[in-house]
Amino acid sequence: MALSSALLFTGDSKAAAEQQDPVFSTTTRLVEVSTIITDAKGVYATGLTRDDFSLLEDGKPQRILQVLTEPVLRDQRRLAQLPPNVYTNRPEALPHPHRSINVLVLDYLNSTWGAQTATREQILRFLRALDGEDLVAIYSMGNTLSLLHDFTSDRKSLIERLEKSPGMLSVLGKSEGEIVAESSARWLNLMGEEHGSNERFYQSTSQRARTLLTLQSLSLIARHIAGFPGRKNLIWLSNGFPLNILTPEHTSPKVIMSTNGGNRIDNMPSPAEIAAGAGSATLFQDSMDRAIDTICAAGVVVYGMQVGSLYLLEDRNIPGYDRRLTNSSFGYVPPGFAQGTSLVTFSERTGGLGQVRSTSLEGALRSVLSDSRHYYLLTYQTSNPRFDGKFRKIEVRVNRPGLRIRHRAGYTAHDPAKDPSRDVQGDLEEAGRSPVTQSALLLTAQALSAEGNSIQFALQIDAAKVSFRSENDVWVGALDLVFYQKSPDGKMAWSKTALPLKLTAEQYSTVMRKGLLYRHTIERASSATVLRVGVRDSGSGLVGTLDIPLSKP
Numbered sequence: 001m002a003l004s005s006a007l008l009f010t011g012d013s014k015a016a017a018e019q020q021d022p023v024f025s026t027t028t029r030l031v032e033v034s035t036i037i038t039d040a041k042g043v044y045a046t047g048l049t050r051d052d053f054s055l056l057e058d059g060k061p062q063r064i065l066q067v068l069t070e071p072v073l074r075d076q077r078r079l080a081q082l083p084p085n086v087y088t089n090r091p092e093a094l095p096h097p098h099r100s101i102n103v104l105v106l107d108y109l110n111s112t113w114g115a116q117t118a119t120r121e122q123i124l125r126f127l128r129a130l131d132g133e134d135l136v137a138i139y140s141m142g143n144t145l146s147l148l149h150d151f152t153s154d155r156k157s158l159i160e161r162l163e164k165s166p167g168m169l170s171v172l173g174k175s176e177g178e179i180v181a182e183s184s185a186r187w188l189n190l191m192g193e194e195h196g197s198n199e200r201f202y203q204s205t206s207q208r209a210r211t212l213l214t215l216q217s218l219s220l221i222a223r224h225i226a227g228f229p230g231r232k233n234l235i236w237l238s239n240g241f242p243l244n245i246l247t248p249e250h251t252s253p254k255v256i257m258s259t260n261g262g263n264r265i266d267n268m269p270s271p272a273e274i275a276a277g278a279g280s281a282t283l284f285q286d287s288m289d290r291a292i293d294t295i296c297a298a299g300v301v302v303y304g305m306q307v308g309s310l311y312l313l314e315d316r317n318i319p320g321y322d323r324r325l326t327n328s329s330f331g332y333v334p335p336g337f338a339q340g341t342s343l344v345t346f347s348e349r350t351g352g353l354g355q356v357r358s359t360s361l362e363g364a365l366r367s368v369l370s371d372s373r374h375y376y377l378l379t380y381q382t383s384n385p386r387f388d389g390k391f392r393k394i395e396v397r398v399n400r401p402g403l404r405i406r407h408r409a410g411y412t413a414h415d416p417a418k419d420p421s422r423d424v425q426g427d428l429e430e431a432g433r434s435p436v437t438q439s440a441l442l443l444t445a446q447a448l449s450a451e452g453n454s455i456q457f458a459l460q461i462d463a464a465k466v467s468f469r470s471e472n473d474v475w476v477g478a479l480d481l482v483f484y485q486k487s488p489d490g491k492m493a494w495s496k497t498a499l500p501l502k503l504t505a506e507q508y509s510t511v512m513r514k515g516l517l518y519r520h521t522i523e524r525a526s527s528a529t530v531l532r533v534g535v536r537d538s539g540s541g542l543v544g545t546l547d548i549p550l551s552k553p
Helices: 015-020 069-074 113-128 155-164 178-189 195-204 207-224 271-276 285-297 323-329 338-351 362-373 424-433 505-514
Strands: 030-038 052-059 060-063 065-069 087-088 100-107 133-140 144-152 233-240 254-257 265-266 300-306 376-382 391-398 404-406 411-412 443-449 453-459 467-472 474-486 493-502 517-525 530-537 542-550
Touching: 052 065, 052 376, 060 443, 060 467, 087 254, 087 530, 100 362, 113 362, 133 155, 133 207, 144 155, 144 207, 144 271, 207 233, 207 285, 233 338, 233 362, 285 300, 285 338, 285 411, 285 467, 300 338, 300 362, 391 404, 424 474, 424 493, 424 530, 424 542, 443 517, 443 530, 443 542, 453 530, 474 505, 493 505, 493 517
Parallel strands: 100 133, 100 233, 233 300
Antiparallel strands: 030 376, 030 404, 052 060, 052 391, 065 376, 087 443, 133 144, 254 265, 391 411, 443 453, 453 517, 467 474, 474 493, 474 530, 530 542
């Protein structure tokens, strides 16, 4: 690989590198802990400094490197408008400086249509009152993950997209029969056009499969926003999913999800394991733990909100509108419905909160935004160098009495290089097929040409998260690169290459300031309209991807 002294792209890459986390060898780990601190009345504690905090991992004191707050994290360098043919997954390309990053997840997979309709009415009120500095993206979770609207603070655009979303019913002035008919039609539309095959798909999607698809969807969202600095809120609007933890000796299923809904689930439980699940959904312990680790490592905090208890609150002076009749046709779920406990458990382990047995979301949604304005982000380098696969408990303390502290429970010390469940090929396949891109590694690409039968592009890889180790004065690492060419009919052509890294001290210094610069040419697939470029760090398993649109050949 040739290193160039000149940047291929616009922008101050030295400043960008300095804002990233420091690079340690593969035997160290930097941990971030987003923390909310309030008094007994729920008033946020402000003005705390590093000297006010102490942090323990498995009961052992850790040295806190930084304590950052929302105003500091908000003061990030912005990218100017990208030049033509330049594409990036960097957070500096977000619309503008922001006070909070929020993902709304509409869970069609685990919720009744009626509950989602009531949710829609309350979300619309919430969006209309948003601050201009709050960024929001909206996803729907069905048999695949769909990005309904990317991050924006444009309330009008969000509202228009939500109103047009498949599966979101408009109930004003409709009879119960009309609501049920429209609900059925929207369900079939969301699941696809071939009704017979979709019905078979729905019948075959057991609670176990839904649980695994749910975990995979939440993990993909976390990977999509992993590169964005600071606290990210994932607001999960769902009935939840039942949890029945099996013993550790059971195999761990893996989901490969694609944009067109062609999902594959490997290592599903055997008939004996299914029988052990006593008919309820089975979520293996390590599958849940890995999903939570992925979410927490990305700086994402989950707020699970049970929508099964919602109903339309407003009386409307509209002919044909009967709130009681409408709510009864929604399939109201009793407040004590057991699945809501999964939302609470999952949320609290990430440092968030779960809400159940509530008939309103508006207050809870506003609390999420308040948390984003008053959190502390603590970083530390663990003093335990062993990656033994065990869970490590985190405890944050402050030297002021009477305060309540909320943060994630801890993390599992996986070593990607020695993890027996590590699936390099699966990671690369997911990187290409995933409905959304990933940003754990930050990339910028410049399309140089796409003429004739070839595509030539240049790639800049931010080296801040690449795992290097020093061997005899040489910095050593390795990357896997994958290139997926996607066609409108769902077909994909792909290729991959390994990129070993051996850098002198001078080259390493240059790479840390300017990034790894790489040029590549691939043979073009005749029907391809998008090229997805993926990079995986072999040492950590972190992945970054971006999409380059291709003109018609």
